[in-house]
Amino acid sequence: MSVQELRARIQKLSSEIELQKKLLNKLERDKCLVQRQLNAVLDPVARLPLEISSEIFLQSLAPIAQPGARHLPMLLLNVCHAWADIALSTPALWAAIDVAFPCSEGFQEVLKIWLRRARNRPLSMSLRGDLEDRSAVAAIIWQPGQQLRNFEICVDTEDDEDGITDVDLFRGMSPGSLPLLETLTIRGVLWRKFYGPSILQLISRAPNLRECSFHEVEPVYLLDFKSEKVVLPNLRRLMFGPCLGKPTSDDDILGCLSLPALEALSVSLRYVSGHELLSFLERSSPPLQELVVGDGSELVRLHDLFHLLPGLTSFEIWGLGPPLMTELFAVLADSPVPPPQLSPLVHPQRPGARYFRFLLENTPSRTFRPS
Known part of the structure; x- marks a missing residue:
């Protein structure tokens, strides 16, 4: 064959090869499509309604997801196309x-x-x-x-x-x-x-x-207690701690806040004094129901404290010394409402630490008189 004929033959074979490649690519795509259809038929998750399969995926998540191919929900994208479609159609996963x-x-x-x-x-x-x-x-x-x-x-x-x-x-x-x-x-x-x-x-x-x-969080510094208070009208719970049940964090920031809707407070009294706690309660007038005090030795004027919190139903106090204990019993005994049963509790994680928890039986008309 001549040079020209050989070149023509090579060109023809190249064209046929390109045609076969295109055909092969099409067959590969068709195979993947059929495979996906087969997986969808066999995969129980893919056969479920989207809302159910999405809920299954949601139940498998950690509380806070970590980015990365080895963690959910990213891992779901690498299982199969059906699972990836479900994951991408479920915004709550992300x-x-x-x-x-x-x-x-x-x-x-x-x-x-x-x-x-x-x-x-x-x-x-x-x-x-x-x-x-x-x-x-x-x-x-x-x-x-x-x-x-x-x-x-x-x-x-x-x-x-x-x-x-x-x-x-x-x-x-x-x-x-x-x-x-x-x-x-x-x-x-x-x-x-x-x-x-x-x-x-x-x-x-x-x-x-x-x-x-x-x-x-300790210590907190450079707070300006003379500036206008930050008012959080919807804050219900404010916790400084706890560590093994006892509040431990710096509670100084309490002096910068006004919380008129507060229902639960856990305060360490490490930096805030008993007088400052009373000032906060007078300023906020919150409907407080739960109060945890980390250092009872710093608490003062108990009758004023209870008077400011007529809706208090749970009172937990740590480090209760004999003088404050005497005052507490005197205030409760002088109340028109029968005093609750008080008993020292041993914290399950700190056997040597004793504290008191009081469940107060309140009525709307309950008042406390100074002892």
């Missing part, structure tokens, strides 16, 4: 996320994708680790801020590489509005200082906050 600092490169892009999958669902977010990268923290917090319903900050490092031990959540950056935020938890490491104004700034941006907890 409504919680746990962010560990320092973040990996490109994490903010991952977060954007995650939030798109959550659509407009209220979010739960947990931040933990070393929060020194302020720009990254701010971007991650305020990007979904309008959707945050539950928010936890966990500072689980004792100090940074430079030996700085204070924690300023924003470093001068103003937080955005948090209109849906209902629960806020801040966890620290004892003796790592927290910058008080940043905490106040955070909670002041959450007008619908219902529950706020501080765990080992």
Whole structure:
């Protein structure tokens, strides 16, 4: 054969090869499609209605999801197309996320994708680790801020590489509005200082906050007690601790707050005095039902305390010394309502620690007279 004929033959064979490749690709696609159909027929999850299969996936989640291919819900995307379709059609699967600092490169892009999958669902977010990268923290917090319903900050490092031990959540950056935020938890490491104004700034941006907890947040510094009080009209529960049942966190921030709807308070009295606690109660006039006091030796004017809390039904006190115990019994004995039965309790996790819990039988007309 001539050179020209050989080249023509090669060109023809190449064309046939390309045609066969296209045919092979089509057969591969057809095979995948049929395989997906077979999987859908055999897979019990895929045969279920979407609302049921979605609920099964939701029940498999951890309380706060971690990003990563080995964790749910990302893991569901790698099982099969049917499961991926269900996961991507279930925004609630993406409504919680746990962010560990320092973040990996490109994490903010991952977060954007995650939030798109959550659509407009209220979010739960947990931040933990070393929060020194302020720009990254701010971007991650305020990007979904309008959707945050539950928010936890966990500072689980004792100090940074430079030996700085204070924690300023924003470093001068103003937080955005948090209109849906209902629960806020801040966890620290004892003796790592927290910058008080940043905490106040955070909670002041959450007008619908219902529950706020501080765990080992001590000490809190640079609070301005003479400035206008931060009013949280919907806060129902405020907890400074507890650690093994006993409140432990710095409760100084109580002097900056007015909480007219508060129903449960756990206060350590480590920094707030008994007089300041009474001032807070007089200022807020809350319908308090549960009160836990971490250091009974600092409590004063018990008759005034009970008089300010006519709806109190549960009273737990630690470190109750003989003088205060005598006063407490005198106040209760002088009450027109029969005093409750009082008994010392041994904490199950701290056998050597004794405290008292009182269940008070209240009526709307109950009053306490000074002893």
